[in-house]
Amino acid sequence: MSQSDKTAVSQDDKTAMSGEKKFIPKAWPRKLRSTEWYGGTSRDHIYHRSWMKNQGLPNDLFDGRPVIGICNTWSQLTPCNAHLRDLAERVKHGIYEAGGLPLEFPVFSPGESSLRPTAMMYRNLCAMDVEESLRANPLDGVVLLAGCDKTTPALLMGAASVDIPAIVVSGGPMLNGWFRGERIGSGTALWQMSEDIKAGNMTQEDFLEAEQAMSRSPGSCNTMGTASTMASMAEALGMALSGNAAIPAVDSRRRVVAHLTGRRIVDMVKDDLKPSDILTKDAFENAIRVNGAIGGSTNAVVHLLAIAGRVGVDLSLDDWDRLGRDIPTLVNLMPSGKYLMEEFFYAGGLPVVIKMLSEAGKLHRDAITASGVSIWEEVQDVKNWNDDVIRPVDKALTASGGIVVLKGNLSPNGSVLKPSAATPELLQHRGRAVVFEDIDDYKAKINDDNLDVDESCVLVLKNCGPKGYPGMAEVGNMGLPPKVLRKGITDMVRISDARMSGTAYGTVVLHTTPEAAAGGPLAVVRNGDMIELDVANRRLHLDIPEQELQQRLAEWNCPVTAPVSGYARLYHDHVQGADTGADFDFLRGCRGAPVPKDSH
Numbered sequence: 269m270s271q272s273d274k275t276a277v278s279q280d281d282k283t284a285m286s287g288e289k290k291f292i293p294k295a296w297p298r299k300l301r302s303t304e305w306y307g308g309t310s311r312d313h314i315y316h317r318s319w320m321k322n323q324g325l326p327n328d329l330f331d332g333r334p335v336i337g338i339c340n341t342w343s344q345l346t347p348c349n350a351h352l353r354d355l356a357e358r359v360k361h362g363i364y365e366a367g368g369l370p371l372e373f374p375v376f377s378p379g380e381s382s383l384r385p386t387a388m389m390y391r392n393l394c395a396m397d398v399e400e401s402l403r404a405n406p407l408d409g410v411v412l413l414a415g416c417d418k419t420t421p422a423l424l425m426g427a428a429s430v431d432i433p434a435i436v437v438s439g440g441p442m443l444n445g446w447f448r449g450e451r452i453g454s455g456t457a458l459w460q461m462s463e464d465i466k467a468g469n470m471t472q473e474d475f476l477e478a479e480q481a482m483s484r485s486p487g488s489c490n491t492m493g494t495a496s497t498m499a500s501m502a503e504a505l506g507m508a509l510s511g512n513a514a515i516p517a518v519d520s521r522r523r524v525v526a527h528l529t530g531r532r533i534v535d536m537v538k539d540d541l542k543p544s545d546i547l548t549k550d551a552f553e554n555a556i557r558v559n560g561a562i563g564g565s566t567n568a569v570v571h572l573l574a575i576a577g578r579v580g581v582d583l584s585l586d587d588w589d590r591l592g593r594d595i596p597t598l599v600n601l602m603p604s605g606k607y608l609m610e611e612f613f614y615a616g617g618l619p620v621v622i623k624m625l626s627e628a629g630k631l632h633r634d635a636i637t638a639s640g641v642s643i644w645e646e647v648q649d650v651k652n653w654n655d656d657v658i659r660p661v662d663k664a665l666t667a668s669g670g671i672v673v674l675k676g677n678l679s680p681n682g683s684v685l686k687p688s689a690a691t692p693e694l695l696q697h698r699g700r701a702v703v704f705e706d707i708d709d710y711k712a713k714i715n716d717d718n719l720d721v722d723e724s725c726v727l728v729l730k731n732c733g734p735k736g737y738p739g740m741a742e743v744g745n746m747g748l749p750p751k752v753l754r755k756g757i758t759d760m761v762r763i764s765d766a767r768m769s770g771t772a773y774g775t776v777v778l779h780t781t782p783e784a785a786a787g788g789p790l791a792v793v794r795n796g797d798m799i800e801l802d803v804a805n806r807r808l809h810l811d812i813p814e815q816e817l818q819q820r821l822a823e824w825n826c827p828v829t830a831p832v833s834g835y836a837r838l839y840h841d842h843v844q845g846a847d848t849g850a851d852f853d854f855l856r857g858c859r860g861a862p863v864p865k866d867s868h
Contacts, residue, residue: 291636293539298558300537301432302335304863312866316406329369334537336363336530337410338372339398339427346379348416348488348495352439352518355526359411359437363494364531368409368537370530375401375426378418380495388767389739389839391418391425391574391851398426407432409537411529415439415488415517417770418496421571424507426853428543428578428600430861433536435638436508437529438499439442440486440517441609447478453491454482454545455771459745466715467753487517490608492601494770497564497573503618504544504558505575506637510646514617516610518726536638547579550632552584553591554622558632560595560670561621563604563688563698565770566778568739569671577856585673585682585847589806592670595756597688598624598659603773604688605665607657609831615654623647629660674777674808677817678789678799681781681847683808689773691759695803697775698811699761705827706731707743714749718773721749723757726799730790733765734843734850736828738836740765740779741802745772761801763808765846777801777808779846785828786845792820 299307305316307330317330338359342352356372357437363370375397376389402410409432412423420436427434445452461478464470488495499513509529515522552572559568569588576583584768601607625631626644633644634748652658659665666688674683687695702721704710710729721727727746734740744766748757762776765783782788789810793799810817831837842852 271411275428290418291541291545292543296538297332300332300334300408301861301863302406302408305334306330306335307332312868315553315868334368335533336368336370336537337402337405337407337422338370338413339370339410339423340374340379340413341394341415341423342374342413343377343379345382345801346377346416346419347483348379349377349419349439350413351411351413351486355437355439355523356413358523358526359413359530362527363534366531366534368534371407373401373405377406378416378422380417385397385737386739386741387416387418388741388850392839392843392855393835394418394422395425395855398423399429399859402427402430402432404864409433409533411437411533412436416733417498417567420495420502420574421575424502424575425578426456428547428575429855429858431542431544432861433533434507434543435501435529435533435536436512437501438508438524440487440515440519440522441496442483442490443485443516443518444490444608445482451608452478452481453542453608453771454489455481455493456491456773457770459772463747463753463758464758466747466750485516485518489771490610491603491771492563492565492599492609494565494567496609497562497568497770499560500558500562500564500618501555501568501572504555504622505551506635506643507543509639511617511849514609514613514615520616532639533711535640539640541638541640541680544579544762546636546638547575547581548635549581549583550635552576552581552583553587554631556588556591556633556670557595557625558618558621560592561597561625562618563597563601563665563669566671566684566686567767567770569684570767570846572849574851576698577849577851579855579858585684588671589673592668593668595630595668595670596661596664597666598661598664600657600665602657603771610656611654615657616652617649617803619647619650620652620658621707623650624661632692649685672803672806674806676808677770677814678793678810679780680789681845683777683780685775685777685803685804690775694759694761694775694801696801697726697761698798698800699724701728701793701795701797701799703728703793704730707737707741709744714747717751719749721752723752723755723760725760726801727760727762728790728793728799729762729764729766730784730793731765731828733846735786735840736765736783736785737839738831740767740770740846740850742767742769742801744768744778763790763799781845781847783845785826787821787824787826789817789821792817
């Protein structure tokens with residue numbers, strides 16, 4: 269490390285450099301996990317190999333070389349991932365070139381745009397599918413093909429729990445949407461235009477015409493929504509090759525990174541570079557700070573907490589607040605800013621952001637990545653080609669970005685807010701609560717001009733958390749009442765135990781824990797109660813006497829009925845709170861990759 273590099277790192281910044289142990293590659297060649305299935309002459313070995321050969325595989329592919337799974341979330345029901353079969357073929361080319369045997373397999377694909385009640389309810393199901401598929405099959409390593417919001421965290425959660433070498437390839441974002449000369453950001457434009465319809469500023473015919481311009485190529489959201497955020501988190505964690513996150517789905521370079529990833533996973537198996545080597549506390553702290561700099565989705569909070577829980581890393585909401593407070597939002601993308609993912613890629617993508625934070629002493633430079641080198645070595649030579657898209661610190665979109673964690677008597681275990689997407693004037697606010705008991709109550713009342721509400725009020729939505737909705741749907745950015753919109757008002761303080769889409773915006777307090785359906789204080793808020801939001805002091809307060817709050821909680825009865833059976837019942841009984849990642853209690857931790865008993 270040069271002297272100039274040393275001086276760039278603040279002495280009192282504990283997160284600037286890491287003291288974690290260095291990764292030491294294992295010796296090669298050695299016996300691999302897959303040889304328990306394929307490497308012998310017994311009846312069982314012949315049984316396993318002979319069935320594989322009905323696919324036309326030559327005998328020498330079972331000579332002890334790395335067997336690499338390609339975990340594919342391709343599905344036509346998941347539009348973001350509908351192009352992943354082509355990427356899987358590119359990955360296979362790379363694996364074969366590097367001397368491995370690629371074997372593609374499907375897992376459950378939680379598609380954001382179609383699944384009801386919400387894809388979040390099925391993230392844990394997908395993670396279970398990934399984990400058990402990896403452990404039960406003759407695999408030495410895996411390439412994780414993801415794209416849509418929940419597929420990236422689900423695949424990382426499952427892979428982390430098995431802990432064989434793993435690496436992510438993202439499907440990439442769509443090309444920019446364009447409508448009448450203006451950029452159309454997937455999701456973001458939808459929320460804006462929906463409000464314009466209610467305010468009388470847009471016709472239904474124009475809205476339908478704009479629909480055709482929103483999704484004009486394969487890929488995931490072209491805004492810094494949850495899909496692009498989680499692709500960025502995979503890269504910032506070190507679980508993807510540098511530059512992976514921002515390449516558009518239809519750009520030939522997306523295929524190149526898939527091909528190179530196929531090559532790389534074979535070497536990762538030879539070195540035995542596993543998720544537990546990469547997903548350290550340093551890696552998570554890096555990702556949290558990168559999330560602040562890109563104006564990333566609030567959904568990253570719940571997903572990173574869940575991934576950390578799988579590898580035994582002690583990550584908490586307090587870490588999100590501590591690490592994000594002094595991080596400026598540098599990426600000028602919707603929903604926080606002006607541009608879309610296509611421009612982000614052309615400007616240099618995530619490596620530029622990582623380099624800028626590293627030079628400012630905000631990242632652990634020595635954190636190892638799936639490439640086998642440190643995160644700093646990956647980015648030290650990159651350049652920023654557009655400083656309006658990726659802004660210098662002195663021209664940041666928001667001086668203090670990150671994710672704010674609020675606590676108080678209304679959210680004892682914490683709630684979150686995204687300052688870069690909020691209205692600055694509302695970050696300190698006191699208003700009268702207008703309460704909706706659940707999403708159906710909200711839909712029944714919000715468009716009624718007789719609703720007793722004005723722009724100074726605080727909208728409160730209950731019973732939309734993990735147990736309450738069920739699944740913690742993206743309904744937290746509830747639309748404003750039409751009578752308020754007609755005044756030209758575009759934002760109000762909104763509080764719920766729900767999530768919101770990463771493409772959404774507004775002064776929205778989310779993930780309030782404990783959730784209402786678990787008996788949290790949110791459950792007993794009443795119409796007319798005064799609520800105080802004080803972002804600067806990280807406070808969310810229900811302004812009633814403590815004795816009254818406790819009496820209300822003692823008298824509360826849960827309005828949510830547990831499902832009778834099936835996965836919905838499993839989810840209800842075992843899902844944890846948003847403050848720890850909304851994973852199942854029995855899935856936290858790494859169960860490893862022991863070779864199971866033979867099948868015959």
